[in-house]
Amino acid sequence: MSGQIKKIDSIKGMAVYDDFQWSSSMRGAGNNISEFKKLNILYGRNYSGKTTLSRIIRALETGTISDKYGSPKFQLSFDGGSTATQSSLSNHGQIVRVFNEDFVRDNLRFIVDDERTINSFAILGEDNTKLEEEIEKHEAELGSEEEKYGLLGELLGAEEKFNGAQKDHDDKSSELEGKLRDKANQAGTGIKHNKTFGDANYNVTRIKADISTVTKDTYSPLTDEQVVRFHDLLREEPKSEILESPTFNLQYSAISSKAKELIEKKIQASDPIQELLNDAALALWVRSGRDHHQEKRDKCAFCGEDLPEDLWEKLDKHFNKESEELRQALETLLGLIERERSRAPNLLKIKNSDFYSNFTVDLDLLSEQLSTLSESYSESLDSIEEQVEKRRDDIFTPLEFEVSETVEGALNAVRESYEELRSASNQLTASLSADQSEARAALRLHEVYTFTNDIKYEDECTAIESFNMAMGEAKKAKSIVKEKVDVKREKIAVLKAQLKDESKGADRVNDYLNNFFGHQYLSLKAIEEKLGDASSGYRFEVIRNDNKAFHLSEGECSLIAFCYFMAKLEDIETKGNQPIIWIDDPISSLDANHIFFVYSLINAEIVTPEKYEDGDEIKERDRFKQLFISTHNLDFLKYLKRLPGAFNKNKSQYFIITRTNQVSKITLMPRYLKDYVTEFNFLFHQIYKCAHAQIESDENHDCYYNFGNNARKFLEAFLYYKYPNAVERDNKLARFFGDDALASSLTDRINNEFSHLEGVFERSVLPVDVPEMKTTANFILRKIQEKDPDQYSALLQSIGVENS
Template identity: 30%
Template structure:
């Protein structure tokens, strides 16, 4: 139980409240009634209790602090709200706003549909869930274009590309479809994609040729050639350097090679003849001997060597000319066809160069014989490179080996080419399509889509639970109706449930087209009681209940009903099974605040609220009764500060707000007349409220205009300008313009008493009453 609010700081109008400053302020009891005019701070006080309920400082006062004294002299500070364990229930304007909502979108003339209690929160939560669900669905939909773009590969792009690849690698002779394409993807990833792509167009074309080739070719033998040009050149070089001895020289023969050959051949032919077959002259023995000596000397030997060398060179030329190379590239597999064609076409020039070099050697030998037989001469230099012919033969053999290898391992080679080309085509397609980027985006989108789907499913499930809760709460309409009818003291009004689990108000079994402020209060307060009832009696007896102005917007006829409802609800018989007739308090501690004097009077005079508590005196051991109720007043002491104080003795004594107001104003006027400097924040409100009640009592047919009523009570309204000025202020303006009003209070009081003096008997009876 809360015994005191020791201090309050920066909590609305309670800027600097200290309980102990007022020695007359008694501790809170089990039952507590608090009276205060509007804007005095009643609702603010209820928000302190809201902070206890919510275990957090009220959102409107983030810098606020307060300190309580609980039973057994325990102190509790607002810094430790999360540790406050007692259940607290509060009914105030905030509760009405939070627990009662109606459909402002209802069509004109249609019945007003509303939610009450937890349904207001649940309906709001359902709305928020629906917004979240819709947002998640939109986000899910936003993922689908990315997924759909990627799914095109699965749906048709792979199929179309597979057709193209099948045509390239086999001209449609082997199966290759979407399934084969996807199987190949198992070995290709974003990281190794480039390793499968062939950059050289030549290699790609070779693979295409081999992939589409057939095995109907013959093998070729490699070419084994012993090219002797180097050795022949070396031999000719040596012969050109020789210088034979000139033992017998016949100059004419030395200078004429043809003549030399003719004579040499003729000598063998005519060696034993006596006459020359050519000219018919006699052939002398000396001539024969001279010629034989000439042809048998060193010069002859060199010429013989040259002749032999010439024969070798000619044999080499004949050999080269006899070599047969492949006639057509078409005799070779497609893989080497282009390169073999190049070799075939280049052979003529290669052979020609080689033979030309051999002919050069022959010419050099002739140059030696013709006039240089006894001279040392150097061989003429040429630019011929034997390596060109050797490389040609080597390359030709390489092509032949490649050709032979292919036809001997044709299936393996072709399959390998197809596989390599296939991987290249797939990888190239994937790269050009940014496939792996799209795949990653699609996977991310699918992950998000799945998250959104799960999110939507969870939220839909929660939403369904909330919808089910709506049905559960609306099932309690009978209990709610019971309290509403007691609250309004009417049997012809009740609430019903619509098909979408909203409430509607029925008046005489017909749907209401609007809700009055009183009906709204009745519905909200009835739900408050239903909600509190749901705790069960035992829990209710552990609960602190704070009720702030439950009669707001109700007329006088209903105020007694509210009092009666509170009285019967919180003080019950048939709870104690051992003593059914005993009245039991259905709360731990009860606080009721009000601005309405009539309602306050009901509460003040309640036998249950005023019932004393029986205790045993710890000293004497005797039974005794002690007060178990407290009466308090909230009062503004300046424009920004209010205090909680003991209830004024006048309020305790008088059963009329009217007399209480007059006592305040009369006391104020006396103090002014006695020369005192009185600054009472209550007087402007008291003056206006008294003027309102007095004029309404005198002129009841003008319920809405104090000014009009004053005009009907006096001869010259101009004599009451200041008083009239007070009648123009609204309740809110009264709260915000006290300083302005206080400046003219003495004049206004004089004018009020002048007005009362017009009714002498009434004025005198008022003074006697106080």
């Protein structure tokens, strides 16, 4: 049944609950964590913390927690997944009803103060047959969530459909969200951890923004070449500034012009020697020989003959000043040509390492062009040189100058292109950081674009939107049905309000007092307030023998309070709503007969299903959603075991509340206490635990600490039935231990010193002597086994221990 309390997860700073944790305290078979069931029975001695638990549950009913607690903290879990804490007491959505001393103080103030009245409450009145029939009709139309019929059944179906649609939507959204989260920041593969993208703060929000960018029509994916270029750019380190290249200052135009002038220049000898004019090679030979003979030899070095006396004069007239000046000009020009040609290969030194990698292609192209043009430039100079040499060798014969195609402009263009690249590279140094940031952003978007294609992001979004539409339709359908349910409930509430009859509340209390407890002389009376009084409606008074009662005994107060609570479960706000009920120790100050009647009232009016008509059928339905009963009384605990379903493991659960020093905890009830319901078995178990504890620890400290008291009480009961005869100054311990005087003496000492502090106050400030405790516990067990092996075996079985 939905809405049940599963567990009290934690309690801190509330009376004896210092730091209670359900998960560590409530371990059952297989070390599994046990939970509350439909029927829950809690046993604990007085002052163990039962009422504190009831106050936590009552806070769920009233919406407030006592201000007497300093800083209370607690949390409860419901099986629907919701929780309740000290700061969220009203969000659980359940009807809760709690009987404890706070309920008595708030509702039955007369019991606390004779001058105060008792709060009245309304139950269904009489003589309203038509209204009841109309209410039944509307309640039938409203239906039941548990039985899944009527509007509530329809609403449950609509909620299940909505929850299913919501789950499909949430699962698909979570799946996509997980993919985005992994892509954004998963260690090793996420964009956040990729140094290429350089964004240590990248997260799901950022990747969603990037997806929004790359899924627009305006986004253009990067080409493979762009990806490579951006990666190369990111590997770049800032370069030094590249200095401007020297200007070429090419001399080709000047050389060509000068060559044309000299080659085509016309000159004449003063008295030319025709033979030399006719043979340029001979003229060159003669001129060269002149330098070897004039003013150096008298005879010809070639033939040995004497040189003619007028030879030098003739030659001077042939090789005159004008020809020599032309020859010298041609030689000078040849030197200029040689120097210019030697410059051609070194006009521009291109070093790719000075530039960023994205300039490599352009630089390689320029280098290739420069090499080709330099070679062409040298060839043009060679052509001029050849013509100049030819004129020099035939100085008196003018030639027509042949102009070669010049590459001077192309070479200068290469330099201009180089300068443009140099300027761009220097500019890139200044903007490298910004350009790399743009490159990272472009590569990141490209990565996200690729990712969206890989996971078929648009298909995922389409599927989510489809689930969202289905969820919206299911939510709309649920809202329509819920509105019908709310209208129906409001109609039922209006009709029930017309049935309110506060005077019947007192009658119901009296019915319980008379029918279950036989207290005809004690009753409640509903007194209608007169017009003009500050209050309106009714007030209740306790009546004894037709007079207002005063000075009620504790037992009478307990009976009236519990009957009042039971009757109030029939009030207009509670009846039919299947509340969560918590009853805290309802048999205080009651005798044995009254204890049984309290049990009978709970069984008849709460646990036994309610019969109702459904058409021609008589059906049953539970009166409560979940029931908790706490008690300190073993007789009452024994009766509670008779409740229907009390031993159904799927419907019931038993707990024990134990207190050690100033701290309490809740644990599962030991089997022997649940099965046998006797303190005698409990005390035997404590002695057995002390005898067999392996180590001294926090877990078994309480069995040592309480050993003296437990052993004394156990031996008093055991020895009374062992030796029931009354003998003056009878030493039953000595009779029990027989010849074992040490065991008798040690047991007597521990029983007296460790179960009482009177006269041995120093005992309270000394640590517990564990070895003595274990020794005495073993003495007791061994003697029981020796005296009565059958009883010893039965006692072991009662605490779940096999006798070896």
